[in-house]
Amino acid sequence: MLDNIIDIITDISGADEGEIEAGTELFDEGILDSFGVVQLFVQLESYGVKLDVAEFDREQISTPAKIAALCE
Amino acid sequence: MTPYSGLPFFCTLFIVLLPAAILGHCGKKLRPYGLLATVLVLLAVFEGWKAKLLLLLFWAVQTALCFGYLAVRKRCEKRWVLWLFLLGALAPLLLVKLAVFVPKLQLLAILGVSYMTFRAVQVLIETYDGYIKTLNLLDFSYFLLFFPSVSSGPLDRYRRFCSDLAKEPDPEAYDKLAVEGFWKLMTGAFYSFVVGNLILQYWLEALPQSGFGATVGYMYGYTFFMFFNFAGYSRMAIGSAYILGVKMPENFNLPFLSKDMKDFWSRWHISLSTWLRDYVYTRFCTQALRKKWFGGGRASSYLGYFLTMLLMGAWHGLTPAYLIYGAYHGILMSANELLDTKWKRFRKLKKNTAFSILLILITFHLFSFGLLIFSGRLI
Numbered sequence: 001m002l003d004n005i006i007d008i009i010t011d012i013s014g015a016d017e018g019e020i021e022a023g024t025e026l027f028d029e030g031i032l033d034s035f036g037v038v039q040l041f042v043q044l045e046s047y048g049v050k051l052d053v054a055e056f057d058r059e060q061i062s063t064p065a066k067i068a069a070l071c072e
Numbered sequence: 073m074t075p076y077s078g079l080p081f082f083c084t085l086f087i088v089l090l091p092a093a094i095l096g097h098c099g100k101k102l103r104p105y106g107l108l109a110t111v112l113v114l115l116a117v118f119e120g121w122k123a124k125l126l127l128l129l130f131w132a133v134q135t136a137l138c139f140g141y142l143a144v145r146k147r148c149e150k151r152w153v154l155w156l157f158l159l160g161a162l163a164p165l166l167l168v169k170l171a172v173f174v175p176k177l178q179l180l181a182i183l184g185v186s187y188m189t190f191r192a193v194q195v196l197i198e199t200y201d202g203y204i205k206t207l208n209l210l211d212f213s214y215f216l217l218f219f220p221s222v223s224s225g226p227l228d229r230y231r232r233f234c235s236d237l238a239k240e241p242d243p244e245a246y247d248k249l250a251v252e253g254f255w256k257l258m259t260g261a262f263y264s265f266v267v268g269n270l271i272l273q274y275w276l277e278a279l280p281q282s283g284f285g286a287t288v289g290y291m292y293g294y295t296f297f298m299f300f301n302f303a304g305y306s307r308m309a310i311g312s313a314y315i316l317g318v319k320m321p322e323n324f325n326l327p328f329l330s331k332d333m334k335d336f337w338s339r340w341h342i343s344l345s346t347w348l349r350d351y352v353y354t355r356f357c358t359q360a361l362r363k364k365w366f367g368g369g370r371a372s373s374y375l376g377y378f379l380t381m382l383l384m385g386a387w388h389g390l391t392p393a394y395l396i397y398g399a400y401h402g403i404l405m406s407a408n409e410l411l412d413t414k415w416k417r418f419r420k421l422k423k424n425t426a427f428s429i430l431l432i433l434i435t436f437h438l439f440s441f442g443l444l445i446f447s448g449r450l451i
Contacts, residue, residue: 029419030412030419030422033334033409033412034334034349034353034354034373035357035370035372035373035376035409038354038357038358038361038373039361041358042358042361042362045362052201053350053354053358054350054351054354055203
């Protein structure tokens, strides 16, 4: 799931291949914003993962690894 | 009697909070007393039988809607049913706001209708989402009517509020919270009554009514007045809530250090802007992406920001000044997003000290101009 999450974020943020790693700080680095989170969560629905944006503060979803842990 | 204004209110507040401090210190549960205190303060604030009756009616309508929808939701997940209940919950607020066009509706105006309505709306939405599965009449009423923040926020969330009520009494933790609350109450009063009034008296009221220089002076003065007045009220509300054992969320976080408008709205009236983000912007964008309304692109975000900020303006009132204020911020938020996404260097420049100072100054002026619109002086 972690690889899928990194792929989705790379795609929606326009980041370079390999730029995003498991521990990359997505908000501090300006990779994700509010809309980016919505895009990510909507795309994760196709993997059967249902996450609600309002249920998490940014600290809880600040890296791909943290998001992957929430999907488990 | 107006909340956080005049000696009668502060005497009432002292009388009401003192027993709470004693009970909390002795390790007693504050929930029953807090509800009683809320009812007593509201009875004092809503002067005259007509105001009391309107408040009772408002409480009855919102309670019936929230409990009614909870029962309906167990059998029906249809979104249009939620919309019906939302319309009912929003009706009192809409009627009061429409008093701009139909003056007779002013008779329905009750203090705190904006905040109390959004509290009920939040319960309905979270019931639809399945997060709220049960409602307790006393807890719901306490949340809906909670007096410290009824007139000027912050806007709390039902589940967060109830989690505070459910905590086991801990005298040591309570004492710490109450001391912090008392400090917030005092500093809030200082912000609002000392600094705010000084700005009002010696800056705003001393300016001529017209002229470019006076309007620019008014813009700066009004911005500082609004901050100290509003942040002061919020601090007093949060402080009072702390003493009642409720750790109400913060509403301001150094807003004049914001580097762009998105940053600004995460620091000014935080409880309202995050409420709107979670229940309007995010939901609109999620639906837009799922249904591919705008080809799944950023257009939904731009429109989402515009609609959300326009709603924020309308929530303040349906006068041209408030609506233009909302639309102005909608455009600024969309422009901010456009800069963030299309100009990649913008992200890096925000980390540069000199550029940051420039951005802070620009953001401050953009907001100040917005408040000048809000003040109605330009229209």
